[in-house]
Amino acid sequence: MPMIRYLLVRLLGALPTLLAIVTISFFLIRFAPGGPFDQARALPADVVANLNAAYGLDRPLWDQYTTYLRDLAHGDFGPSFRYKDFSVTELIREGFPVSATLGAIAIAIALVAGVGVGVVAALHRGRWIDHATIGLSVVAIAVPSFVLLPALGLLFGIELHWLPVAGWDPTSVRDYVLPVTTLCLPPLAYIARLTRASMIEVMRSAYVRTAFAKGLPLRTIVLKHALRPALIPVASYLAPAVAMTMTGSLVVETIAGLPGIGRYLVQGALNRDYTLVLGMVIVYSTLLIAMGLVVDVLIAALDPRIRLEA
Amino acid sequence: MSAPADERASQAPGIWRDALRRLRGSRAALGAASAIAILVALAILGPHLNPNRYDAIDWSCIAMPPGLEHAHWWGTDPLGRDLFVRTLLGTRISLAVGLLATLVSLLVGIGYGAVAGYAGGGVDHLMMRVIEILSGLPLIFFVILLTVVFGRSEYLLFAAIGAIGWLTMARIVRGQTMAIREREFIEAATAAGAGPVRILVRHVVPNVIGPVIVYATLMVPQIILFESFLSFLGLGIQEPQASLGTLIASGAAEMESAPWMLLIPSAVLAILLISFHVLGDALRDALDVGDL
Numbered sequence: 324m325p326m327i328r329y330l331l332v333r334l335l336g337a338l339p340t341l342l343a344i345v346t347i348s349f350f351l352i353r354f355a356p357g358g359p360f361d362q363a364r365a366l367p368a369d370v371v372a373n374l375n376a377a378y379g380l381d382r383p384l385w386d387q388y389t390t391y392l393r394d395l396a397h398g399d400f401g402p403s404f405r406y407k408d409f410s411v412t413e414l415i416r417e418g419f420p421v422s423a424t425l426g427a428i429a430i431a432i433a434l435v436a437g438v439g440v441g442v443v444a445a446l447h448r449g450r451w452i453d454h455a456t457i458g459l460s461v462v463a464i465a466v467p468s469f470v471l472l473p474a475l476g477l478l479f480g481i482e483l484h485w486l487p488v489a490g491w492d493p494t495s496v497r498d499y500v501l502p503v504t505t506l507c508l509p510p511l512a513y514i515a516r517l518t519r520a521s522m523i524e525v526m527r528s529a530y531v532r533t534a535f536a537k538g539l540p541l542r543t544i545v546l547k548h549a550l551r552p553a554l555i556p557v558a559s560y561l562a563p564a565v566a567m568t569m570t571g572s573l574v575v576e577t578i579a580g581l582p583g584i585g586r587y588l589v590q591g592a593l594n595r596d597y598t599l600v601l602g603m604v605i606v607y608s609t610l611l612i613a614m615g616l617v618v619d620v621l622i623a624a625l626d627p628r629i630r631l632e633a
Numbered sequence: 634m635s636a637p638a639d640e641r642a643s644q645a646p647g648i649w650r651d652a653l654r655r656l657r658g659s660r661a662a663l664g665a666a667s668a669i670a671i672l673v674a675l676a677i678l679g680p681h682l683n684p685n686r687y688d689a690i691d692w693s694c695i696a697m698p699p700g701l702e703h704a705h706w707w708g709t710d711p712l713g714r715d716l717f718v719r720t721l722l723g724t725r726i727s728l729a730v731g732l733l734a735t736l737v738s739l740l741v742g743i744g745y746g747a748v749a750g751y752a753g754g755g756v757d758h759l760m761m762r763v764i765e766i767l768s769g770l771p772l773i774f775f776v777i778l779l780t781v782v783f784g785r786s787e788y789l790l791f792a793a794i795g796a797i798g799w800l801t802m803a804r805i806v807r808g809q810t811m812a813i814r815e816r817e818f819i820e821a822a823t824a825a826g827a828g829p830v831r832i833l834v835r836h837v838v839p840n841v842i843g844p845v846i847v848y849a850t851l852m853v854p855q856i857i858l859f860e861s862f863l864s865f866l867g868l869g870i871q872e873p874q875a876s877l878g879t880l881i882a883s884g885a886a887e888m889e890s891a892p893w894m895l896l897i898p899s900a901v902l903a904i905l906l907i908s909f910h911v912l913g914d915a916l917r918d919a920l921d922v923g924d925l
Contacts, residue, residue, distance in 0.1 A: 343766045348774065355778050457914075458907075465906035467858065467878075469865045470885050470899060477889060574865065589866060592777040600774065608769035 329631045330616070337612045341605070345395070348604045349388055352597055359404035359595045378404065391601070400605075401598035405590075411602040415584055419606065421491070422571030422583035425499065429507035430561075430568050437511045438557065441518025442545060448523055456515060463512035468574045472505040476578075489580040502579045506572060510564050514557055521553040551625050558625060562618045566611035570603070652843075655919040662915030665908040672905055676728060679721035687718045688873040699893050708893045710883065714873075720898050723875040724905070730791040730860050730876065731853040737795030739849055742802025747833050747841065749803070750810025761807070768800050772859075780868045787870055794856065805848055809841040843920040850913035854906040861902070877902045 360366060360374050375381045379390065394401055400411035444456035479501065480488035486500050525531060526549055534544045571585025584603065591600030623629045656662050680687065684704060691705070691713040699708040699716075707717040749760040775797050776790075783790045813819065814837070822832050861878025863869035870876040877898050884895030 340762075340766055340769060344769045347766070348770060351775075351778055355781050357781065461907045461910045462903060464910070465854070465858070465903050466899070467861050467865070467881060469862075470881060470895065473885055473888060481889075574862070588771060589773060589777065592774055604771060604774060607771050611769055 326620075326631070330620075333616050333619075337616070340612060341608060344608045345392070345601065345605060346388075348601055349391065349597075350384075352592065352595065352600055353384060355595065357595050359597060361595070378402070391598075395605075400602040403596055403599050405594050405596045405599070411598045414587065414599065415602055415606060418571070418582055418584035418587070421493070421581055422576070422585055423569045424493075425502055425506060425575075425581070425583070426565070426569035426571065428499065429503050430510060430565055432503065433507040433511035433514055433564075434557070434561070436507075437514025438518050438550075438554070440511075441515040442522055442550065442553075444515065444519045445522035445526065446541075446545070453519075456519065460512035460515050463508045466508075468505050468509075468572060469578065471508065472501060472575055472578050475501050475504060489578070491579075491581050502575050502581060505575050506568055510568065513560065513564075517556045517560055518553060521556045522549065525549045525553045555622055555625055558618050558621045561621075562611060562614040565614045566607055569610060570607045652916075652919040656915055659915045659919070661911050662919070665911035665915070668904055668908040669912065672724060672901070672908075673728065676721050676725035680718045680725075683715060683717050685715035685718050687722045687875065688714065690714060698891070699897070707897050708891075710894055711887065711891070716880075716894065716897060719875045720877070720880060720901055723870075723877045723880050723898060724901055726787070726870055726874065727857045727860060727877040727902070727905070728853075730787065730870075731856040733788060734791045734795035734798060734856040735849050735852045737792050738799035738802050738852065739795075739845065741796055742799035743806050743838060743841070743845060745799065746803035746806025747810050747837050750807035751814055751829065751833055751837060753811070753814070757807070764800050764803060767797070772797065776863065777868065780863075787874070791856070791860070794859070798852070798856070802845065802848060802852075805844055806841050809844060810837050813837055813840050847913055847917045847920060850909055850916055854909040857902070857906065877905075 358380075359378075360371050366374075372381070379387060382390075391401065398412070400415065403409050403411050403414060406414060440456055444453045447453050476488040479486045486497055488501070490498060492498055531544060531549055534548050539548075570588070571583040573585045573589050575581070576583045576585035584606070587599055588603040588607070590596065591603060620631065623631050683706065685691070691709060693713075694703065694705055694709050695711065695713040697703065697705050697709040697713075699706060705715050705717065707715075707720060709715055710719065745760065749757045752760075776794060779790055779793045783793060819832060819836060822836050827835070857877065860869050860876055861881055864876060864878035865882040870879050872879075880898035881895060881902065884891075884898060888895045
């Protein structure tokens with residue numbers, strides 16, 4: 324029961340945060356210079372006036388804001404200004420599953436492999452395997468995805484003919500390999516570093532020394548005693564990482580030709596596609612807030628000293 | 634921060650001297666620091682070592698591979714511009730941008746975090762709420778709006794990125810400040826009649842500087858990477874100027890036919906980022922600040 328109460332209180336507390344985020348974004352994008360109907364060759368003034376009237380942009384800003392909120396409460400993100408005949412809801416409903424699937428797979432791999440690598444490195448601190456892990460992890464963080472993905476495509480696609488360079492068929496596993504690899508490497512490296520650092524810390528603590536003194540095998544000490552507290556920093560990192568990765572990567576989706584939502588945020592902001600950019604901000608921040616809640620529950624489960632108090 | 638820091642400033646250098654000694658003992662840290670020093674020196678002096686200008690087009694040497702037998706030591710780009718000069722100039726701009734954004738977020742983050750942590754209670758609650766809301770907004774959204782407003786003024790843009798990138802810094806400083814606030818020396822200062830501003834500036838801030846420096850070292854490479862992402866989108870440094878990011882982005886398009894255009898700036902970026910990471914890690918160990 325306290326758990327349900329905690330979740331309810333936190334979810335209710337998230338609503339004002341979300342409202343503030345929507346409000347700030349709404350007015351920021353509206354006060355930015357330019358508009359959705361700007362083109363290289365300016366449209367005639369009466370055409371722009373007609374467009375503005377059709378999309379309700381001629382009404383007072385406050386009026387538009389309340390209308391937007393009312394539609395939003397009904398789950399309607401409004402029409403896209405640039406993707407003619409598409410509503411933002413349709414665009415996101417079509418693209419989000421692609422980005423979210425790729426992102427979820429990438430994060431899952433990054434979590435399992437990153438923790439594994441981090442633990443192994445921590446247990447061999449100062450030996451070659453540790454140095455190799457640190458070195459490789461910095462490289463993985465440092466290589467931009469717009470270099471990594473084309474390089475992988477060049478090697479595995481064009482030279483070796485093992486994998487397709489781009490394209491998307493949700494049922495073909497081969498299409499997933501290169502984008503997922505590119506997406507998962509930076510978080511994998513980051514999680515490995517976090518795990519290594521906190522594992523070294525935990526292995527130095529008194530209760531681990533006690534466990535060794537009792538004669539417990541290393542395996543038991545690591546898996547049953549040391550790993551749980553060592554995972555707390557990793558859990559905190561997960562919230563932004565999941566929100567970021569599951570809302571899609573503009574670079575990866577553009578280069579690999581994937582029909583996700585990764586490009587909408589940047590495109591929407593550049594084109595002043597007001598509703599699209601707001602829709603993306605809402606998807607991102609909702610995911611972030613929800614993951615923040617999941618992570619807090621997770622941390623409480625990992626560390627029995629922490630009590631969930633709303 | 635385990636050493637007792639009392640009113641007398643003579644204690645503070647002790648921590649720093651210890652840290653410096655530990656840092657000197659670490660080969661990795663020394664290597665990283667010298668790599669950064671060499672790159673900084675090259676970035677400042679390098680472009681003058683070669684007769685070519687960064688924006689001069691050499692029609693006789695379009696997409697020339699690297700070599701020492703001609704004037705273009707690191708080759709040229711598809712427009713025949715010298716890559717030695719452009720890469721070093723790009724390094725200079727990337728470094729300047731990374732340092733500038735980090736410095737701004739350092740100042741804002743320390744100020745905000747120290748005030749929130751020291752004030753506590755309702756003020757702290759409100760200030761943290763603001764951070765929560767701001768961190769719910771995607772950074773790239775802000776940045777695009779900033780490019781719209783600031784346009785081609787790169788340095789202003791990156792100062793602005795720093796001004797919105799201070800959230801994590803403020804969180805770290807707040808946490809540290811809350812711990813320090815309860816210590817005896819703060820009580821002593823209060824008893825001696827110091828006002829809140831004096832306590833913050835003279836007693837709190839000097840004691841949170843350790844973790845802040847470590848985080849700053851790790852933030853510089855993040856900003857440099859972020860700039861390369863912006864450059865890929867065409868929103869970063871504008872032609873004919875170059876940053877490591879713009880060079881890598883344009884090199885990536887030629888990686889099949891002219892791999893050096895990608896490899897040379899990538900290698901410089903990698904060395905720079907690795908050095909900052911190694912230095913940051915070593916500083917973290919030397920100052921013993923734990924996880925950030």
